[in-house]
Amino acid sequence: MKKQEKGLGAWQLTFLALGTVIGASFFLGSSVAIHAAGPSILISFILGGVLVYFILFALSEMTVANPVLGSFRTFASQMFGQGTGFVVGWVYWTGMVFAMSSEATAISILVRNWIPDVSIAMLGSAIIIGVTLINLLGAVKFSTIESGLAAVKLFALVSFIVIAVLLVIGLFPDSAAIGVGELAGESLMPGGISGIAGSMLIVLFAYAGFEIIGLAASEADRPKKTIPKAIRNTVIILVGLYIISTAMLLPLIPTSQISQNTSPIVAALNNRGIGWAGTAINVVLIFAILTTMLAAMFGLGRMMRSLVDEGLAPAWLIDRKDVPYRAILSSGFAMLLALGLGLLFPSVYLFLISSGGFALLFSYVVIMATHIRFRRKYGCPPDGKCQMWGFPYTSYFVLFFLIASIFSMPFIEGQTSGLVAGGIIVAIYALSYLAIRFYKRKNITVHHDDARMQMEPSDELTNLHQDDKHQTNIK
Numbered sequence: 001m002k003k004q005e006k007g008l009g010a011w012q013l014t015f016l017a018l019g020t021v022i023g024a025s026f027f028l029g030s031s032v033a034i035h036a037a038g039p040s041i042l043i044s045f046i047l048g049g050v051l052v053y054f055i056l057f058a059l060s061e062m063t064v065a066n067p068v069l070g071s072f073r074t075f076a077s078q079m080f081g082q083g084t085g086f087v088v089g090w091v092y093w094t095g096m097v098f099a100m101s102s103e104a105t106a107i108s109i110l111v112r113n114w115i116p117d118v119s120i121a122m123l124g125s126a127i128i129i130g131v132t133l134i135n136l137l138g139a140v141k142f143s144t145i146e147s148g149l150a151a152v153k154l155f156a157l158v159s160f161i162v163i164a165v166l167l168v169i170g171l172f173p174d175s176a177a178i179g180v181g182e183l184a185g186e187s188l189m190p191g192g193i194s195g196i197a198g199s200m201l202i203v204l205f206a207y208a209g210f211e212i213i214g215l216a217a218s219e220a221d222r223p224k225k226t227i228p229k230a231i232r233n234t235v236i237i238l239v240g241l242y243i244i245s246t247a248m249l250l251p252l253i254p255t256s257q258i259s260q261n262t263s264p265i266v267a268a269l270n271n272r273g274i275g276w277a278g279t280a281i282n283v284v285l286i287f288a289i290l291t292t293m294l295a296a297m298f299g300l301g302r303m304m305r306s307l308v309d310e311g312l313a314p315a316w317l318i319d320r321k322d323v324p325y326r327a328i329l330s331s332g333f334a335m336l337l338a339l340g341l342g343l344l345f346p347s348v349y350l351f352l353i354s355s356g357g358f359a360l361l362f363s364y365v366v367i368m369a370t371h372i373r374f375r376r377k378y379g380c381p382p383d384g385k386c387q388m389w390g391f392p393y394t395s396y397f398v399l400f401f402l403i404a405s406i407f408s409m410p411f412i413e414g415q416t417s418g419l420v421a422g423g424i425i426v427a428i429y430a431l432s433y434l435a436i437r438f439y440k441r442k443n444i445t446v447h448h449d450d451a452r453m454q455m456e457p458s459d460e461l462t463n464l465h466q467d468d469k470h471q472t473n474i475k
Contacts, residue, residue, distance in 0.1 A: 007221040012143040013213050013230035014237070019150035020209035020295035021238055022157070023288045024106060027281065030206055031264045032412075033199035034246070038190040038255045039183060041199055045246055048203040049239035052210060054398045055364050056231045057387040058371035059214045065378070067223035070306025071214030072367045077310070079373040086312045086433045088366045091425055093303050095359020097331060098352040100296050101338035103289045104128050110286055124339050127293070132332030135297045138323050139219045142298060149291040156284040157241050160265050164248035167272055175272070181251030190255070201357075201405050201412050206242070208360040209292065210234060211367070215299040228387065301328040354409070354418025355425065361406050362422060368399040 008016070034041045062075045070077075070085075073092065077085025104124040112118055135142055163172065170177025189195060213230055220226045245265075252268035259267065263285070269277035304327035307313040319326045342352050371388070372395050380386040388395065406422075409415040 007219045007223075008139055008143055008216060008226070009221055010226045010229040010233065012140075012147060013216055013220060013226065014233040015147035015150045016143055016216060016295055016298070017210050017213050017230065017234040018154065018238060019146045019291035020212045020299075021207060021234075021292075022150070022153050022241075023209070023292035024103065024285060025202070025208065026206040026242065027153075027265065027285050027288055028263050029202055030246075031258050031262065031267070032260045033202040033206075034249075034255050034264050035258045035260070036191055037195040037199040038188070039186055039250050040189040040191075040196050041203075041255070042243065042247055042250075044196055044199045044203045045239075045242050048200065048207050049235070049243065051204070051398055051401060052207045052239065053235050054388065054394050055367060056210055056213070056235060057389075058395065058398075059211065059367055060228050060231045061380075061387055062371060062374055063214050063217045063227050064224050065374075067217040067220065067227065069218040069302065069309065071217060071302075072211060072363060072370065073303060074306055074310075075370045075374065076366050079370045079377070082310070082312070083430070083433050083437075084366070085310070086307070087426060087429045088363060089303055089307050089312065090429045090432075091359050091422075092363050093300055093307075093331070094425055094429075095356045095362075095422070096296050096300055097334045098338050099356020099359070100131075100293050101128070101335045101342060102352040102356070103293050104335070104339055105342060107286055107289050110282055113282065121340070121343055124343075125336055127290070128332055128335045128339060131290070131293045131297050132328060132335075134294060135301060135328050136323060136325060139216070139298070142294070146291060146294050146298075149287055149294070152287040153284055153291065154237075154241070156281070157245050160269075161241075161245050161248050163269070163274070164245075164252060168248070168251055178251050178272075182254045183251050186250075186254060197408070198411060201408055201415065204361065204405055205357050207238070208357070209295070210238070211360075211363060212295050212299045215302045218302070297328060297331060300331040304328075304331060354415050355421040357415070358406065358409070358418045358422030359425075361402060362426070365399065365402045365406070368395055368402065371395060372399070 030041075033044060037044055059072060063071065066075075068074050070089070073085050073089040076088050101124075104127045105120060107127055108118070108120040108123040111123060112120070134145060137145075166172040167175055168178050168181065191198065213227065213234065217223050217227055220230075249264055249268045253264075253271040257267065257271070258264050263281050266278045266281045301324045304313060304317060305319070305324040308315075308317045308319075308327065317326045317330060338352060372392060375388070375391055375395075406419065409419040
């Protein structure tokens with residue numbers, strides 16, 4: 001593969017990460033978490049931000065030391081063996097394919113609010129094809145488009161924060177100052193500790209997707225400087241926007257009135273008589289999902305390429321050009337198949353969404369476990385730039401918390417299928433790797449035996465040679 005002359009800069013990587021992370025999980029899915037935890041949802045988002053900080057800087061340390069294609073999958077292979085890299089790579093790829101096909105369905109449903117007669121199958125397919133084709137433009141051109149789309153949802157979040165502040169202090173037209181508003185009559189933790197615990201899984205899903213920075217590292221300009229800067233930007237902007245927008249939402253509406261069927265931002269603004277909010281947020285939500293799909297496809301292409309380069313994927317996917325065309329096209333085709341499966345069998349739709357969540361959490365577990373072994377083996381990265389505060393205690397804490405989150409999936413309505421599906425997917429790929437390894441060993445043994453038979457004379461020829469030698473000695 002020919003190396004690009006100039007790669008992605010720190011802000012391009014930042015927008016790539018923000019484009020992946022800020023999506024439907026926050027604009028829509030966070031309503032369930034807010035309803036469960038009440039005002040203490042702020043604790044959940046702060047704790048989630050802390051976890052993101054540690055996971056990202058664990059990934060950053062390994063990436064700075066070795067900005068290799070495949071990121072966490074390749075690091076896992078180096079620390080735990082090729083089998084672990086095979087499993088985590090394919091689990092991540094499969095989970096994201098399933099999740100993004102469900103996102104295409106979600107966009108189609110939103111568009112049908114304005115165009116009722118449009119076919120979900122046709123629109124969903126068109127979206128997947130469009131996302132695939134944009135990714136074929138290459139990293140730099142793609143990142144420009146992604147940054148523009150990501151800016152739309154960032155603008156929407158900032159706009160909501162400004163409107164909420166104006167409502168609170170009484171400077172919004174035709175509105176008296178709200179002050180603490182609905183917070184005055186609310187308990188801090190209406191659901192107790194269990195409410196916070198129940199909200200954490202959804203909060204983690206709202207933060208998920210930041211690993212795209214690692215997958216893009218091989219195409220970054222001066223990765224040893226660019227990656228840490230991009231990660232710092234991402235942590236500050238992402239955690240800041242989530243916490244501030246959630247804090248400003250709480251005075252506008254009682255958390256008990258927030259429904260899982262409506263965006264909490266839309267519900268809060270509608271509660272204050274700002275009726276145009278629903279239409280505006282639905283438009284933003286479409287952009288949010290599109291940017292998530294674009295960035296996810298970018299990561300899927302790079303993940304597939306790393307698997308191909310190590311001989312862990314079909315040989316026909318090998319592509320030596322800068323852009324992994326075959327990996328991207330095959331990922332798009334897989335999304336189309338998953339979309340069709342979800343539309344033919346509606347009960348499969350939830351399976352598609354929840355298995356994507358499992359794949360992300362599983363990948364983060366692998367990142368933390370790999371980092372722990374990486375630091376035990378090599379210490380700090382080159383130049384002594386240790387970014388992981390409190391190692392190894394913080395690493396073990398994050399690892400434990402992530403594992404607990406995976407096993408708490410059944411406590412969230414609709415996520416049991418995700419845990420079951422995730423376990424099945426991991427088992428399938430683990431068995432597949434063992435089968436591939438057995439097949440390769442068997443072939444090596446057969447080839448070795450064939451080669452030895454060609455090099456060694458047969459018993460019959462040896463006997464004839466010995467008889468000739470014996471007759472010569474008699475003479």
